Amino acid sequence: MTTNPDLPRLAAAARPVLERNRETNDHQRRLSDETVACLTDTGLLRALVPARFGGGECRLRTAIDATCEIAKADPSAGWVVMILGSGAFISGLFPARAQEEVYADGPDASVCTVLAPRSTARQVDGGWVLSGRWAPASGCLHAQWAMLGFPGGDGGGSLALVPMTELTVEDTWYTVGMRATGSNLLAGTDLFVPDHRVLPLSSAVHGRFPAGLPEPRYRAAVMPALASYMIAPYLGMATAVLDHVVAGADTKGIAFSHYERQRDSTAFQLAVAEATTKIDVARLIAENSAAVVDGHADAGTFPDQLARARVRLHTGHAAQLCRQAVDDLVTAHGASAFAESNPLQAYVRDIHAASRHAVANPASCSEIFGRALLGVEPNITDMI
Incomplete structure (x- = not known):
């Protein structure tokens, strides 16, 4: 690799x-x-x-x-x-x-x-x-x-x-x-x-790879690799919204208040700080999951079910964090975010659609991990 x-x-x-x-x-x-x-x-x-x-x-x-x-x-x-x-x-x-x-x-x-x-x-x-x-x-x-x-x-x-x-x-x-x-x-x-x-597919998901795969890249655990990669678009959308909202904070005021600049508002400062924290945590999740997936591939080992379920759990949480960050930022920015001329409305539409993908569903991901952690069989899917 x-x-x-x-x-x-x-x-x-x-x-x-x-x-x-x-x-x-x-x-x-x-x-x-x-x-x-x-x-x-x-x-x-x-x-x-x-x-x-x-x-x-x-x-x-x-x-x-x-x-x-x-x-x-x-x-x-x-x-x-x-x-x-x-x-x-x-x-x-x-x-x-x-x-x-x-x-x-x-x-x-x-x-x-x-x-x-x-x-x-x-x-x-x-x-x-x-x-x-x-x-x-x-x-x-x-x-x-x-x-x-x-x-x-x-x-x-x-x-x-x-x-x-x-x-x-x-x-x-x-x-x-x-x-x-x-x-x-x-x-x-x-x-x-x-x-x-x-x-x-089932054989590949469980680490029974075809013979003749010398490259570590293609010995990686399939579902953890796919789930980890899925975080990337969510991170991109949330980061773009953060950049846009922060860039406008010096010139955009807060309606029905004395604030002529959003950046001067304590409430606004707290909102962007909280959203940034969520995005940072999602990024750390993506980086850690990628390190786990590639680390096993490099070593020629295969993560056990609990480790694979943990990556799935974290993917669902990362998707939820990015969507929440976008919602928080748009609320702080104000209703103008939903004007057709404002690029923010497109990011809202996109992340609310994309983050509903079944692989990143937080409830399903949590149930998958909970069953794996508690040893409840069968799990709700073999795609772990």
């Missing part, structure tokens, strides 16, 4: 281009060609691609830091980077032949993912035949491959790598927040998937 300190710097430098396109992306419900080109040029979309194909194979902390910078400028772009990066990471667990097919045209090939097994499947000679409808498929409008869940394989479901050319994209993503992720529905009938493009 590589640290690649240039990746977060390049992501931060891309902010003007991403900010310029953000509103258009939101209205068009997809990332613009200029946005995607910018993400490609920074190297973000190949950050977690195996190095042997020309990818970055970077450490999780590096990917989190860089994706956070992208989400500051455009949360939907940050989310797509996270989803496609997750697809690159999981692709590194597949047999070598499948990886060679995915990256046959170079390291900038992208893989969108829908892990839920929303299909029918039957095993045939040499592979599987799938029919199904998979959603939401964030980033599918910019992907060349899709990684789709299906029931079968090892009793706990499997993942299939399918070329996007074999799938139909149905325009279903009409939402209030995260609109530009283009998280539409993928449909396919009688898709033949050869055995080498199938990964038993």
Whole structure:
């Protein structure tokens, strides 16, 4: 794994281009060609691609830091980077032949993912035949491959790598927040998937990786890695809102008070301090979780269920902290935050939508950890 300190710097430098396109992306419900080109040029979309194909194979902390910078400028772009990066990471667990097919045209090939097994499947000679409808498929409008869940394989479901050319994209993503992720529905009938493009998900989740995975990056615990990475867009959104609110505090007053500058108000000072604390704690969680995930991968060990459940617990808490920080900051800023011309309203919409992802649901994450801590079996999911 590589640290690649240039990746977060390049992501931060891309902010003007991403900010310029953000509103258009939101209205068009997809990332613009200029946005995607910018993400490609920074190297973000190949950050977690195996190095042997020309990818970055970077450490999780590096990917989190860089994706956070992208989400500051455009949360939907940050989310797509996270989803496609997750697809690159999981692709590194597949047999070598499948990886060679995915990256046959170079390291900038992208893989969108829908892990839920929303299909029918039957095993045939040499592979599987799938029919199904998979959603939401964030980033599918910019992907060349899709990684789709299906029931079968090892009793706990499997993942299939399918070329996007074999799938139909149905325009279903009409939402209030995260609109530009283009998280539409993928449909396919009688898709033949050869055995080498199938990964038993339950086996991977529990650390039973395919033979021939020498790189530490792809020996990482799957769900802890994905959950930790998911914190990055939340951090980016919350940090961007904090920066915007603080930047305006010297010129914006407080209505129906004698304060001509928000910065002079003790209540405002306390509000931004409390929000900053929440964001800082969320960032510490992300950094610690990344260190745990990569530390085990480097050592060739696999975290036990309690350790994996703790990462999931912390992800739910981090998502909640970032959302609360945004709400606190917007309240301190005032009602003008909800004017269409104010960028804050878009961040509010986006974080309230994104932080409701099932993997980051605080109640579910807490129950998963509580059961693991108390030894209650079975847990509510195998995706730990």
